[in-house]
Amino acid sequence: MKGRCYTVTGAGTGLGKATALLLARKGAFVVVAGLDRAAGEQTVAEIKAAGGEATYVQTDISKESDCARMVQAALDRYGRLDGAVNNAAAATIPEKMHLKSIAHWQQVIDVNLTGTFLCMKHQVVPMLAAGGGAIVNVSSVSGIRGYDVACDYGASKGGIISLSMHGAAEYGPMNIRVNALLPGPMPTPMLEEVAGKYQGVYDAAIAQTMLGRISETTEVAEAAAWLLSDAASYVTGASLSVDGGMSASAISRIS
């Protein structure tokens, strides 16, 4: 990955940060994109302190102009865009379907699903010009399983799997690979937000995994980096679960 350039959205925290740090350690130039400037700049500072190279671009992925600016920043700063990890997402407000407001439904879909589409729309352009690339879209175990209070989030994550397969089909002949990554529970601000509303979320999550623990973000970042790498050169249109066996187990309650 040395000398290659990747955008990572939501790279100020959680899985995005772990992925940005890992890609930089592998020698890549990283465009750290996200809403939270302080967190994003902290990720850049940590990458630079470790001898890597990164730049922060304030990006709201639900705005097309921001997604275009993120891609342009990669081209302006590093002269190329080899791949992307579309990781940023909004959390659900855990409520049953009949209690959800249309405004909140729309916000989750706008960020998670439309935002991922907007990122891809702009990322593929330089990849088409360069003759190839690789995109990893972060979905979730909740994109393929039903939970009791997260229909908006789950629908957005299921949509990301579909978007990834369609992207893989559209751009495979142009040597652009697109895959979906489906993490299980990770100890990040997003899960903590849900855990703050429901006691026992961590215990329930652990109970649903086959390995009997939630993952470190670094374990999922490794899978993202592999999907971007040439080692995964024949992998496209895939949904890779990195969930400790959660999606293969039988229990599906989070509250």
Ligand SMILES: NC(=O)c1ccc[n+]([C@@H]2O[C@H](COP(=O)([O-])OP(=O)(O)OC[C@H]3O[C@@H](n4cnc5c(N)ncnc54)[C@H](O)[C@@H]3O)[C@@H](O)[C@H]2O)c1
């Ligand atoms: N934590 C889990 O248990 C879990 C499980 C499965 C999937 N995931 C997925 O992993 C990915 C990373 O989440 P995380 O767990 O690291 O949580 P997180 O809250 O640390 O990361 C989400 C990031 O997205 C950013 N973000 C939110 N809205 C944005 C917007 N409109 N534009 C740009 N950035 C925005 C946030 O600022 C944050 O940095 C998400 O796609 C999430 O759905 C998480």
